[in-house]
Amino acid sequence: MAKKILAILEQRDGKLKKSAFEAATIAVRIASELNYEVEVVAVGNEITNLSETGDYGIKKITHLKSDKLENYSSSGYSEVIANFAKEIDADYLLMANTALGKDLAPYIAAKLNAGLIMDAINIDSSSGEIIATRPVYAGKSLINVKFNSQKKVLTIRPNIFKPAVKGKNESEIIVKEVEPSNLKSKVIDFKKSDSKLDVAEADIIVSGGRGLKGPENFHLVEELAEALGGAVGASRAVVDAGWRPHREQVGQTGKTVSPSLYVACGISGAIQHLAGMSSAKYIVAINKDKDAPIFNIADYGIAGDVFEIVPVLTKEIKKIKLQ
Amino acid sequence: MNIAVCVSHVPDTATKIKIGDDNKTINKAGVTYIINPYDEFAVEEALTWKEKAGGDSKITILSVGGDSNKETIRKALAMGADDGILLKDDNPRDSMGIAKALSKEIKSHKFDVVFCGKQSVDYDAGAVPQMLAEFLDYSCATVVVALKMDGNKIIAEREVEGGREVVELELPAVIGAQKGLNEPRYASLKGIMSAKKKTIEEKPAAQAENLSEIIKMYSPPAKQSGRILGTDASAVPELVRLLREEAKVI
Numbered sequence: 001m002a003k004k005i006l007a008i009l010e011q012r013d014g015k016l017k018k019s020a021f022e023a024a025t026i027a028v029r030i031a032s033e034l035n036y037e038v039e040v041v042a043v044g045n046e047i048t049n050l051s052e053t054g055d056y057g058i059k060k061i062t063h064l065k066s067d068k069l070e071n072y073s074s075s076g077y078s079e080v081i082a083n084f085a086k087e088i089d090a091d092y093l094l095m096a097n098t099a100l101g102k103d104l105a106p107y108i109a110a111k112l113n114a115g116l117i118m119d120a121i122n123i124d125s126s127s128g129e130i131i132a133t134r135p136v137y138a139g140k141s142l143i144n145v146k147f148n149s150q151k152k153v154l155t156i157r158p159n160i161f162k163p164a165v166k167g168k169n170e171s172e173i174i175v176k177e178v179e180p181s182n183l184k185s186k187v188i189d190f191k192k193s194d195s196k197l198d199v200a201e202a203d204i205i206v207s208g209g210r211g212l213k214g215p216e217n218f219h220l221v222e223e224l225a226e227a228l229g230g231a232v233g234a235s236r237a238v239v240d241a242g243w244r245p246h247r248e249q250v251g252q253t254g255k256t257v258s259p260s261l262y263v264a265c266g267i268s269g270a271i272q273h274l275a276g277m278s279s280a281k282y283i284v285a286i287n288k289d290k291d292a293p294i295f296n297i298a299d300y301g302i303a304g305d306v307f308e309i310v311p312v313l314t315k316e317i318k319k320i321k322l323q
Numbered sequence: 324m325n326i327a328v329c330v331s332h333v334p335d336t337a338t339k340i341k342i343g344d345d346n347k348t349i350n351k352a353g354v355t356y357i358i359n360p361y362d363e364f365a366v367e368e369a370l371t372w373k374e375k376a377g378g379d380s381k382i383t384i385l386s387v388g389g390d391s392n393k394e395t396i397r398k399a400l401a402m403g404a405d406d407g408i409l410l411k412d413d414n415p416r417d418s419m420g421i422a423k424a425l426s427k428e429i430k431s432h433k434f435d436v437v438f439c440g441k442q443s444v445d446y447d448a449g450a451v452p453q454m455l456a457e458f459l460d461y462s463c464a465t466v467v468v469a470l471k472m473d474g475n476k477i478i479a480e481r482e483v484e485g486g487r488e489v490v491e492l493e494l495p496a497v498i499g500a501q502k503g504l505n506e507p508r509y510a511s512l513k514g515i516m517s518a519k520k521k522t523i524e525e526k527p528a529a530q531a532e533n534l535s536e537i538i539k540m541y542s543p544p545a546k547q548s549g550r551i552l553g554t555d556a557s558a559v560p561e562l563v564r565l566l567r568e569e570a571k572v573i
Contacts, residue, residue, distance in 0.1 A: 072488065074453070074463060099483035103465060106450035109419065110457035115534030116418060118448045131538065136446050140340040141349070142543055149534040184462040185496075189489035191480065198484040204572070228573060246468070246503035247482055252336045252444055253360050253502055261572040272336045278546055282570040284562065290551065299549035300565055302558045312556040316563045317573065 002037040005030055006090035008081055009042045009061070010100050015049050016042060019096035021056050021163035026123065026156055027094050028057040028166075033125040039088055040171075043077050045070040054169035062174045069180060071187040072100060076180035078107035084176075085112060085151075092130070097155035099200075105155045114151035121157050121258075121279075130154065138252035138275040159203065159258060197231035199248055204230030204261045205280070207250055208238065209273075211266020211287055211306050215243035220310045221265055227317040228261070233277075235267050251276030266306040269294030286310060324376035326369045327434040328404065329385045329425055329451070330362040331443040332395040340542075347537050348415065358395040361440025363507040364500035366399045368470065369438050371505065373403075375472075381405045383432070387424045387528050389413045400518035401510035407521065410528035417533045418446075422454035424528035429459060434495060436477075441466045441499035452499035462492040465499025 007027035009020035024040055031038040038057075042050060043064045053061050064080045085093055085108070093108060095101040097119045109116035121142075122133035131146050132154060199205055206228060208221035218232075225232045234244040236251055250257055251273040262280035267273060269285070269292055277283070278297050285298035286309050295301045302309050334340070334354045341350040358366075366384075373380040382404040386392040389411070396407035410424045429437060437459075442449030449465070456463030462477075468487065469480035477492040482501055510518070552558040552565075566573045 078457075099466070099481075102449055103453065103481075106418065106448075106453035107457050107463075109450070109534075110422065110454040113419075113534070116448070116450055117535055118450060135543075136540070137334070137338075137340045137349075138336075138444065138447060139543065140338075141342065141540055143347075143537045143541075144539040145535050145537055147534065148532070148536050184493045185464060186491055187488045188478075188491045190486055191489065192486040201484050246501075249502070256447075261566070261570070270337075271339060279543065282566070282572050283546075283549075284566070290554075295551065296548045297546040299570065300562055301549060301551045302553055302555075302562060303551050304554045304556070304558070309556050309559060312559045313562065316559055320563065320567070320573065 002035065004039055004088055004090040005036045005092040005094060006085055006088065007038065007040045008093060008095040009040055009053070010096060010098060011042055011044050011047050014044065014046050016047065016052065017098070018163065019098050019158040021053070022158065022161045023094055023096045023156060024053050024056045024058050025164045026161050030092070030123065030125055030130065034128070036092070039090060041081065041084055043069055043080060050173045051170040054171035055165045055167065056163060057166040058171045060172040060174055062176055064178045065175050066178050066180060068183060073180070073183050073186040074103055074107055075182040075185045077104055078111060079180050079182050080178045082108050082111040091151060093153045095155050097157050101155045105153050109153040112151045112153070113149070114153045115147040115149035116153045117145050117147070118155050119157050120154055121160050123156070135256065138256050138272070139279055140275045157258065158201065193247065195232060199231045199233045199250060199257055200255050202231035203259050204228045205233045205250070205257060205259045206230050206263040206265065207233030207235065207267060208265045209235035209267030210237045212238070217307070218243065220306065224263065224265070224310055224314045224317070227314045227321065230261070233257070235273050236270070264294050264298070265310055267294055268292040269297070324372060324380040324436070325432065325434050326372060326380065326382045327385055327429060327432070327437045328362070328365050328369045328382060328399060329437065329439040329455070330366070330395050330399055331359045331386065331440070332356050332388055332392040333359045333443050333445045336360065336444055342540050342542060347540050349540070356391060356394065358398045359440050359443045361442060361444070361500055361502065364502060364504045365438035365440050366402050366404060367505045367507040368498070368500055370403045370508070372436065383408060385410065385425055385428060387412060387416065387421050393523055396523050397518050398510065400521045401514040402508060403514060405521065407523040409523055409525045411525055412528040416531065417535050418448045418450035419454055419534050420531040422451050422458060423531040426455050426458035427529040436495060437461065437497045439497065439499050441501045452497050456497040459497065461495045461497050463497040464490045464492055466501045467498050468501050468503045470498065470504065
């Protein structure tokens with residue numbers, strides 16, 4: 001019997017997320033490279049778009065269903081997933097390194113006594129086993145890691161591995177009613193933040209730093225982010241000063257991000273900040289100090305006044321978007 | 324209330340990381356080590372809980388690692404914790420190895436709550452709080468930015484994409500602190516002096532095999548510094564053109 005890789009697909013509000021299709025894509029890829037069989041599983045109550053996984057080469061998907069798992073419960077989710085992994089005897093478990101994946105994977109690894117590699121940005125199976133690359137020290141260095149265990153749990157960074165559509169297909173859905181016994185930690189409410197897009201998920205990020213001189217000037221950053229359809233980020237300095245909420249902080253002790261475009265406004269580029277964003281595909285820096293370290297990693301820079309340049313840039317972007 | 328706080332000893336976040344000769348670890352020469360920044364939030368939270376609970380509440384600091392970890396334990400003692408335990412192991416461990424050592428020690432005490440930082444800023448996995456909870460059979464919430472007691476329950480708010488999950492937990496519990504949970508206090512001079520007299524017990528960390536292994540550590544490819552397009556708003560059209568035609572990101 002072929003060995004198995006199990007992808008755990010995340011749903012929010014009853015719909016599989018984009019990162020779920022990334023996980024499915026990677027599972028299909030690894031399975032074909034290592035000659036494994038793919039199994040996929042989603043946990044929750046009602047989930048509407050499970051059959052879409054067919055487009056990504058998934059033949060069947062198991063829905064671990066319980067009304068008790070309508071909301072996330074780390075103890076309940078990890079219990080039913082670990083049980084399913086044991087039942088099908090999966091060697092690899094794979095999921096996206098989202099807030100949920102980050103939370104869940106360590107519980108499952110502990111339950112299965114599995115090796116755990118979090119936040120992989122590259123997966124190489126050419127040696128016949130998986131070697132994963134992941135950033136450490138918030139991206140100041142990288143490590144290649146291998147497993148030394150029979151059971152292996154791996155999470156992949158969102159937005160790095162693109163979901164690959166294999167063709168129009170519907171996967172078979174197998175509903176498996178489950179009864180979680182351990183609900184000692186459960187989500188009872190969700191407080192939506194007022195920002196539209198989270199830096200951790202955004203493909204475009206516009207960040208502001210001390211160069212903006214005060215929280216009252218952050219609307220410049222917000223307007224540019226809005227024009228670009230991106231999220232607002234912030235440097236540690238302005239978060240520590242109380243200008244912006246911590247959830248927007250980019251860098252070590254904040255979020256490590258890899259968007260397609262990162263626009264740094266009035267950010268000089270302290271090492272902690274650079275660590276968190278230097279893996280962005282394209283970096284734009286606007287800062288009046290031409291010797292600021294941010295220009296060492298920026299693809300394009302304007303060494304001038306943010307108060308003059310950012311509004312003009314916002315206006316130009318809006319013009320294009322209208323075309 | 325009996326409280327534990329797990330701390331790790333990490334390179335200062337201002338450190339420029341150089342790769343060591345073994346190509347598997349960092350070059351420690353000249354590196355300043357500090358208490359993991361997220362652990363400061365954990366210590367602060369423990370101190371607040373102790374103050375609220377009053378009576379004979381006590382805070383014990385736990386750390387897994389070499390002798391130098393005592394500096395970090397001392398830092399937490401200076402902030403106001405009562406005593407420390409160093410679980411000695413000079414060899415690097417993965418998250419599971421750390422969690423196993425901590426859980427074995429914690430089981431021999433009766434802690435109502437265990438605070439940790441949500442991740443340490445060296446290996447960044449963010450896995451120890453959850454693994455610890457699993458081995459202890461405690462409830463757990465991590466990446467916690469707000470916390471309150473409600474009878475025998477804890478209501479924790481954890482940061483996730485797009486908002487905060489409000490999680491209900493039963494005691495005993497493991498809490499992973501995120502920045503924003505509180506404002507860590509500075510150690511007072513009196514605190515620093517009295518920390519010198521507090522006990523740090525040393526014992527060998529429970530054996531655990533590493534289930535994952537670093538085979539190579541290296542620096543990310545250096546980013547080529549790009550072009551400065553100008554010094555004022557007249558450079559904006561060129562920037563927009565490059566973003567559209569060269570980078571193709573807008």
